[in-house]
Every structure is written in C-alpha cells, then in structure tokens.
Amino acid sequence: MAGKKKKSAGGHDNEERWLLTYADMITLLVAFFMMLYSMSIVNNQKFHDLALSVRGGFGGVLTGGGPSPFGGGSSDSTKPDIAPQGMDKSSGLVQTEKLVNKYIQDKKLKEALSVHEDERGLVITLATDHVLFDMGSADIKPKIGEVLDKIGKLLKGMSNHIRVEGHTCNLPVRNAQFHDNFRLSMTRASNVYYYLIRSGISPDRLAATGYADTRPLALNTSDANRAKNRRVDIVILNAGEAARPEGDRASNPGKEAGHDRQRSEEKNAE
Numbered sequence: 001m002a003g004k005k006k007k008s009a010g011g012h013d014n015e016e017r018w019l020l021t022y023a024d025m026i027t028l029l030v031a032f033f034m035m036l037y038s039m040s041i042v043n044n045q046k047f048h049d050l051a052l053s054v055r056g057g058f059g060g061v062l063t064g065g066g067p068s069p070f071g072g073g074s075s076d077s078t079k080p081d082i083a084p085q086g087m088d089k090s091s092g093l094v095q096t097e098k099l100v101n102k103y104i105q106d107k108k109l110k111e112a113l114s115v116h117e118d119e120r121g122l123v124i125t126l127a128t129d130h131v132l133f134d135m136g137s138a139d140i141k142p143k144i145g146e147v148l149d150k151i152g153k154l155l156k157g158m159s160n161h162i163r164v165e166g167h168t169c170n171l172p173v174r175n176a177q178f179h180d181n182f183r184l185s186m187t188r189a190s191n192v193y194y195y196l197i198r199s200g201i202s203p204d205r206l207a208a209t210g211y212a213d214t215r216p217l218a219l220n221t222s223d224a225n226r227a228k229n230r231r232v233d234i235v236i237l238n239a240g241e242a243a244r245p246e247g248d249r250a251s252n253p254g255k256e257a258g259h260d261r262q263r264s265e266e267k268n269a270e
Contacts, residue, residue: 152199169226186210207243
C-alpha cells in the first residue's frame, strides 16, 4: 500500500515539472520586454555627447560643448561653431545670415542688400538699379565693390557651393549691347561670378546663370515691383548640393570660355 502511494506521489511531481519551464520562459520574456523598454528611452544629452565624441574622433570639430563620454579630450565652448566640411542650415548658414544682416544694418544697406533662407540654402540678394549696375548695363559699379568684397570674405571661409543668378523685370532691353533680358541677366551674373573668383573663391565652387524675368519676386505691375525683380542673387547652397545640377541652366563661364578658345584653336588648326 505504501509503495503504491510513493509511486503516485512521484507521478504527480512529473506532471507539474512543466511549470518550471513555463516560469523560465515568462522570466525571459519579462527581461526581454524590459530591455526593449530601456532601449526606447534615449538620453538626449548622452546621445549628443556620444555624437560629438565620434565626430571629433574622425577629425571633425566639436560644436556642442560637454565632455567626451570616451574621456578622449573635451570640447572648448569658446571655439567658434564652424564645421570644416560645409555649412548646414542649422549652423553655418544661420551664422552667415546673422553676419550679413549685421553688415546691412551697420552700413545702412537695406535698400541695396537683403538676405533670406529658402529650400536651396541662403540667398543674398543685390539690387541692381543704380546700385550694382546702371539700367541696361552689366558693368559693376565701383561703389558696390566694398559690399562684394565683404560677401567674398564671408563665402571664402565656407566650403558650400555657390550659384550666382541674374534676374530682370519684364521690360525689354533697348540697347545695342544686349538683345534680350536673358543675355543681360546672364552677363550680370557672370560679372559677379568673376568678381567672387578675384576675391579668392575657387571656380569649382561657383556657377552663374541668367533667368531674365522668369523668376520674379513680385508681379511686374508697377515700377516698384519691377525694381525688386531686377536683382542678382548669390545662393549659398546647402551642404552637399552641387552648384550646377543636371538639367539646370547654370554654367561655369570661366570653363566655357576656355572650351570656346580650345574649339576655336582646333578649328583654325584644321
């Protein structure tokens, strides 16, 4: 009788052994979900410090301050917030916009110069009427040289590509030098392009294009609006964008002139 009871008790233990496996599985699932939950909560400050440290390890400039989580040096909060591989909207372009606005205010150039951001990057607009050019002319006026020199110094310290865009109003050109507004706008942009090159900016970063009256800022319904549309835009493109995207009218006047001379020499040799 005792032997039967002992056998029955042993069978009962075997039947409940699955509870151990079930408890282990539940414990593992709880640990797994706790791990997922902890991964979903990001410490922004630690993440920022980690990003700065990694950037510094690859030769970049630490731009946020705070110690490195790897203990490999620290960031000096007194250093200027300048990135060497091109400026982006959140740092370099914003800083450049502030500098240009300060220059406009100090020199009282509100009627001649303005700056704003758009989806392409930072746009510095120069009014053409009796400021940059005379009416119907593409010769840069000497008095605007100081302004272009200042812009050239700012752009020289950046690595972003730059597009110089010429714009006109809808009034037709009436002189012997230019047959249409496209040629006038392109020549004006090209002259500013060459001025920036003389300021020390590499031609590989520059392009020039003329849009005539196809991209107005205001409707050409009054003299005041037409004056706004007659302008030259210096577009500092977002980091990583080329100055001459495929399908654009933008060109490199310097390189095109060189190609023209080469084609002419080859033709004469034939």
